[in-house]
Amino acid sequence: MEHVIVTDPPRADLEQVTHLAGYGVATVHEALGRSGLLGPDLRPIQDGTRVGGTAVTALCWPGDNLMIHAAVEQCREGDLLVVTTTSPCRDGLFGELFATALRRRGVRGLVTTTGVRDVADLRALGFPVWSAAVSAQGTVKATAGAVNVPVVVGGQLVRPGDAILADDDGVLRVRREEVQSGLDASQARLEKEAAAREAFAGGQLGLDRYGLREKLDQLGVRYLSAEEYEKEQA
Known part of the structure; x- marks a missing residue:
């Protein structure tokens, strides 16, 4: 693995990403041919939250959150931090102090294949998190990794700047080049579902x-x- 921090990668249009998130993960996932879902393991620590942002990625070593500290500096308004590790890890790499720093920078949430801690504080802060685990296990800051490089999460390639959508149904990656087509396809699906809803309400099976x-x-x-x-x- 190359130890690198990539600065200012290209990002999807934030206004479009925000609009796309409004359709919800399930609708966009279906509209895009059931692609981009980041596996079944990422679950929200809160209920009823729907966000969309542009990915800043952090690749860490297990039990080590050094590269999350490095990633915070690369985050800007409208981003969503995506953290994974070089091998499986459920330790609590992220907590309330990170969330405080990220919120100050306008970051919209966290998606991590690791564990998180300070869950009550994160909820009180209103900082949305989707994680694979909750764990009080602490970490070190000792090993180099990478920031803003492509990472694999739940079998899907996530590039820095891709759109990340997250809600109660899960987490979805939309390639930054596909956000506009995702908007068009999601609106068409929404209209199709509205017609079906009306038909079912009228008694059709x-x-x-x-x-x-x-x-x-x-x-x-x-x-x-x-x-x-x-x-x-x-």
């Missing part, structure tokens, strides 16, 4: 709206009365 009765028939699914079913099981 998904089986009929989506042509699923034919699918069930093709798959050999039969309708049996309870009496017929009992006879077949006898």
Whole structure:
């Protein structure tokens, strides 16, 4: 691993990223062909928070948060810090003091494959966090890593400046070149869902709206009365 801190990488348009986040992770994920979801392990420490920002990445050694300190300097208004380690680590690399510094710089939240601590303080501060664990285990500041280099989180490549969306449903990466197409696709999906919602409220079934009765028939699914079913099981 090259030990490097990359300064001022290209970023997705922040206004567009903010707009995209408003659609929610699930809608954008579906609209973009179910791509970019950062795995199932990242969960929010708070409820009801939806954010979007541009990624600043920090690659740390396990149990060592030196590069988070270095990453704070590279953060600016509208960023979202993404932290991972060279091998799995659930130690509490991030806490309330980091959040205080990042909030001062206008950072919108943290996504980390590690653990976090000071959870009650983070909630009280209103600093959104999505993490793989909560742990009081402390760390050292001893080993060089990298800042603003591409990292892999949940099987997805995250580059500095990519859009990161996060809410109660999870965390999503949208490549910075795809934010505008994500906006268009998400709006189209939202309109499609609105039409379906109206139809369901009026009593239509998904089986009929989506042509699923034919699918069930093709798959050999039969309708049996309870009496017929009992006879077949006898």
